[in-house]
Amino acid sequence: MGKRFDDASAQVGVAIVGAGPAGLVLGNLLLDRGVDCVVLERRERAAVVGRARAGFLAPGAVETLTRNGLGDGLLERGRTHRTCRFRGEHGEFTLDYSRAGRREAHTVYPQQDLVRDLLSAFVERGGDIRFAAPVREVTRGTVRLHDGGEVRARYVAGCDGHRGVTRAALTARGTRTARWDHGVTWLAVLAAAGPSMPAVGYALHERGFAGHMARTDTVTRYYLQVPRGTDPADWSDDRIWTELATRMRTAEHGPLRTGAxxxxxxxxxxxxxxxRPGADRLWLAGDAAGLISPSAAKGANLAVVQAATLAPALAAALAHGDSKGLDRYADDCLPRVWRAHEFSHWMSGLLHGPVGHTPEARYGRALQYARLESLRTSRAHQDHFAESYTGI
Ligand SMILES: Cc1cc2nc3c(=O)[nH]c(=O)nc-3n(C[C@H](O)[C@H](O)[C@H](O)COP(=O)(O)OP(=O)(O)OC[C@H]3O[C@@H](n4cnc5c(N)ncnc54)[C@H](O)[C@@H]3O)c2cc1C
Structure with a gap:
């Protein structure tokens, strides 16, 4: 086991800020390589393991987790998803993407279950984690906590999400950011209701997009496109279910299973x-290094794969001063990241047509349906979609 970081004279190998998928994958992989590390997480344990977000794991992330002994839970309890269903004004069609492209499927496993598994594995490996320890500031290997405590580390790994302090520390040193705003907002709903279709459902509607994502037998995630600035409190349960029924065209395709x-x-x-997702002694992974819109469900997958790329690079730098992996980290990650963004961007264009009846709105929606028709009828398009949908 590594040094306890509350020993003021100790310097840990890596201080990891944030106990999300990125931080916990990184922590486990560093311990496997004999690197002493500490994870500093601002929330309480219960909040960390209770936060429902992602659910779709691509084969590359599943392979990374299982190869490193972190996949038992998802192999045991995850569900295989092979199809997605599109609904619009011309009816619906189901695309079996496991028969196109690289013939791969998704594993559906709630992010909070994955985080719980990663946390258990980290503690079983002797890992040191402190909850309710918000980091205030990071400077050259020193991590300062809000409670006045301090951790000194040879490297700091920023895994604290897209609003975190580590990203701010890096950009303050001149690292540039490329950014895009789709101008779209989703009301993300988690419902105590079993799935209403055997697949992911994407509904295109003149009132805006609606999405259905199965999570477990008793919980389903839904999305509704809403105006920017919407207050979720304005959406009662009844209003949500009525709007979902309209946009998912339940009159034609059958009712949704509803619940609280x-x-x-x-x-x-x-x-x-x-x-550049890092420099010198500060290296970022996951949402801290880049935020991707959830329209193609890539964020958690990128977090897992980036953390797995960063772990050996940090271990080599610590063990024998070999910084080649860190020097290469941006080049190893960014092509994959941009490929995911490109697909996510395309997906966002497919799902979000303009709302309303102006000539521009009608033009935009016609383009949306032309894209959908191409996906329905073109084998080449289906192959490309499948490869991008399951790839990271
Ligand atoms: C509604 C929704 C649905 C999504 N669905 C999918 C999906 O199906 N598939 C997919 O791949 N992705 C999905 N995503 C994206 C995915 O959830 C994120 O990309 C993923 O959580 C990123 O992991 P991370 O470890 O980088 O960051 P996070 O999960 O955000 O973890 C960061 C951690 O750092 C902690 N932290 C922050 N600041 C500090 C601080 N100052 N000090 C200490 N700790 C700090 C936070 O408390 C948090 O625990 C979805 C996202 C949303 C919002």
Missing amino acids: VLERAAVDLRCDVLE
């Missing part, structure tokens, strides 16, 4: 990428 709304949150579809 467990969570409702507004998510602005914004993206950004740091042009």
Whole structure:
């Protein structure tokens, strides 16, 4: 086991800020390589393992987790998803993407379950984690906590999400950011209701997009495109279910299974990428290094894969001063990141037509349907979609 960081004279190998998928994958992989590390997380443990967000794991992330002994839970309890269903004014069609492209499927496993598994594995490996330890500031290997405490580390790994302090520390040193705002907001709903279709459902509607994502037998995630600035509190359970029924065209395709709304949150579809995700002693992974809109469900997958790329690079630098992996980290990650952003961007264009009846809105929606028709009828398009949908 590594040094305890509350020993003021100790310097840990890596101080990891944030116990999300990126921080916990990184922590486990560093311990496997004999690197002493500490994870500093601002929330309480219960909040960390209770936060529902992602659910779709691509084969590359699943392979990374299982190869490193972190996939038992998802292999045991995850569900395989092979199809997605599109609904619009001309009816619906189901695309079996596991028969196109690289013939791959998704594993659906709630992010909070993955985080719980990663946390257990980290503690079993002897890992040191402190909850309710918000980091205030990071400067050259020193991490300062809000409670006045301090951790000294040879490297700091910023895994604290897109509003974190580590990203701010890096950009303050001149790292540039590329960013995009889709101008779209989703009301993200978590409902105590079993799935209403055997697949992911994407509904195009003149009132805006609606999405259905199965999570477990008893919980389903739904999305509704809403105006920017929407207050989730304005959306009662009844209003949510009525709007979902309209946009998912239940009159034509059958009713939705309804239940209590467990969570409702507004998510602005914004993206950004740091042009260099680290320098010197500070290296970032996951949403801290770049935010991707959830329209193609790539964020958690990128977080897992980036953390797995960063771990050996940090371990080599610590073990024998070999910084080649760190020097290469941006080049190893960014092509994959940009490929995911490109697909996510395309997906956002497919799902979000303009709302309303102006000539421009009608033009925009016609383009949306032309894209959908191409996906329905073109084998080449389906192959490309499948490869991008399951790839990271
Ligand atoms: C509604 C929604 C649905 C999504 N669906 C999908 C999906 O299906 N598939 C997919 O791949 N992705 C999805 N995503 C994206 C995915 O959830 C994120 O990309 C993923 O959580 C990123 O992991 P991370 O570890 O980088 O950051 P996070 O999960 O955000 O973890 C960061 C951690 O750092 C902690 N922290 C922050 N600041 C500090 C501080 N100052 N000090 C200490 N700790 C700090 C936070 O408390 C948090 O625990 C979705 C996102 C949303 C919002």
